[in-house]
Amino acid sequence: FLISASFRVDQPFFRWFGGSWRRMLGLFTHLFVQDERSKELLEGVGVRNVTVSGDTRFDRVTAIVAEARALPIARAFRKASELPVVVAGSTWSADEELLAKAAQGRAVRLVAVPHEPVPEALERIEQAFPAPVVRWSFAEERMDTPAPAHMPPEQDPLHARTLLVDRMGLLANLYREGDLAYVGGGFTDGIHSILEAAAWGRPVIFGPRHRKFPEAAGLIAAGGGFEVRDANTLSATLHQLLDDPASLKAASQAAARFVRDHTGATDRVAGHLLRALSAQGLQEGH
Structure with a gap:
């Protein structure tokens, strides 16, 4: 069986x-594809054992949201200021360069999560992003230590402009603490997961390299995704969303609705597999 396949x-x-x-396709008992276009392409080359089931990744990200654990540091960072928060996830240097330029002179705070939190990436962000920048690991130590008496709020690390995440495995739950998300990879080999952010009802901004990811075009069409090509278009998109509460609310609702409307693939695939296995068992019984 081939599950959640997408063809171009x-x-x-x-x-x-x-x-x-094409002969390889004949090795599959059944193919479950994400959309009608994939089914049409397969049928055009003679492959008939195809079902449009949708994409099981929508179910996975929905489960992540349902089972999410609290991240006290991220929540404290968000509550430390009334400025809007942009969560920049899985970023590469090209993404970070755009974000740094677009954030100049804008009243916004950033949660920066590089795709690879190696020393050079962390140092690059510390130098480029709005200061002060506090690392997650330092904030962890700060949370475990009582604050000095009468410490001015501006000296609290969690009042920083940028929270730099130098830990792995936190991103999917971090999106909940942002007003919107920027997902990296769209200026390199292709965007990373935009569904994790959309599942939280966060508008998602990303670069132009998303042709292999049909969910990007779908999210754009739904009104919850925004493609940017340079620092100017990123700045304009931030202005559109952060300076207009109605626009931000509409895009947030669109992102959540897009994910919600595409759930259910796991149950559809499981039902088909159970029927197929049951039929096979009956045949072997005879």
Whole structure:
């Protein structure tokens, strides 16, 4: 079985030289695809054992939201100021350069989560992003230590402009503490998961390289996703969303609705598999 597959017309399966690729498709008992276009492409080359089931990733991110644990540091950072918070997840240097430029002179705070929290990436963000910048690990120590008496709020690390996350495995739950999200990878090999942010009802901004990810076009069409191509378009998008509460609310609702409307693939696939296995068992019983 092939589950949650997505096919594009430019793939070898559908090209004149793709005979061996098409033969591979015949090895599957059944193919579960994300959309009607994928089914049409497969049927066009003679593959009939296809069902449009949707994408099981929508169910996974919905489960993450339902089972999320609290992150006290992120919550304290958000509550330390009334400024809007942008969670920048899975960023690379190209993303960080745009974010740094777009944040200049703007009343906004950032939660920065580099794709690879190696020393050079952390140092790069510390130098480029709005200061003061506090690392997550330092904030952890601060949370475990009583604050000095009469310490001015501006000296509290959690009042920083940028919270730099130097820990792994936190991103999916961090999106809940932002007003909107920026997801990296759209200026390198392709965007990372935008569904994790959208599942929290956060508008998602990303770069132009998302052709292999149909959920990006879907989220844009739904009104919850925003493609940017440079610092100017990023700045304009931040202005559109952060300076207009009605626009931010509409985009947030659209993002949440997009994920909600696409859940259920896991149950559809499981139902088909159970029927297929049951039928196989009956045949073997005879």
